[in-house]
Amino acid sequence: MVKSVTDRRVLRSKQALKEALLSLMARKSFSSISITEIVELANYNRGTFYTHYENKEALLDDVLGELIDELIAAFRAPYDKVELFRVDEMSANSVKIFEHIYSRKEIYSVLFHSDVLPMVKEKMFAAIKRISIEDLEHAPQGKLNPELMHAYSMHALMGLVFYWIEGGFQYPPEYMQEQLVEILHYRPTAARTHLKK
Template sequence: MELANTRTDRRVLRSKLALKQALLKLMSEKSFSSISITEIVELANYNRGTFYTHYEQKEALLEEVINELIEELIAAFREPYDHVELFHVNELTANSVTLFEHIYSRKEEYTVLFRSDALPMVKDQMFNSVKRILNEDLEYAYGEINPELLQAYSTHALMGLVFHWIEGGFKYEPPYMQKQLIAILHWRPKTAKTHVKK
């Protein structure tokens, strides 16, 4: 019985993976809104019955693709502090930041999603996930700083950097992005030369 269940589980995983890959392939060629379930199943070499066994509609399939990426994104974000009780932010090293490595390892999926008409939903889910774990996972001594405003600033700054990197076609390698993030976090300029004409 257990062997039969294992085989069934493998078949389910295999069919769902094929459907996801077919969806992403189609999204690299056309808008998500114009893709039909028939196109997805034909490309995946399955039938509509298999599709409806797993998903009610194509939006549910897309949501699962995004959710899997988000789960990996959260795990990568948490990596530097996941096994410690007290996280020393000022001691954060570039090597401990795995966020960019995760995204780069799935760059094909991110590239397709960021060029698709599903982009607003993708960005919203990524942003809200990071915002939520920043709020749930880490507690700072804020001093005079408003926690709500700091959280908004931190989330927008980090995700703005991530979005810029993805939309720029991964111009820089992950190790460079990791080092730059650490440098940005520690950057505290005291003066700036102006270019205002007098």
């Protein structure tokens, strides 16, 4: 019983510190935020902070770690219960990555308007790339280099995700899911040019 009370207290204090950091990041740069500001806003003391985190970077890593775990689970949703994942049969409602991001849009918005954006993007991309390499084995097709195809598809997916977040979630997640599936099935054979003769 004592351990469960302690665990809840730890979770509560860590959550308060994360929320305080994000609240401050919505108003100022991460680099200018002090630990004193974080603990004062969270209504804790510095001792509590240092019990959980070595520095503010470790606190930010905890925020990102939680988000990225959820991002990975959302990425895996279309194939986590099947042995053979057929991209050409994937339905829009099986895509969960946009739903996850939209459910945490306040946090993503803060991070994408902060001075730590390059690091955030790098961590998100690296996590999705690693998981897709570990989880999915693509059958070779003709002259396609699997490594290059993988790099192309991961950059395309995350580019779409980043564009959507940076655009302020202009479209609902359901629309983004539908569009992703349409894009995956789109095979252009020609394009009209606007070059003058």
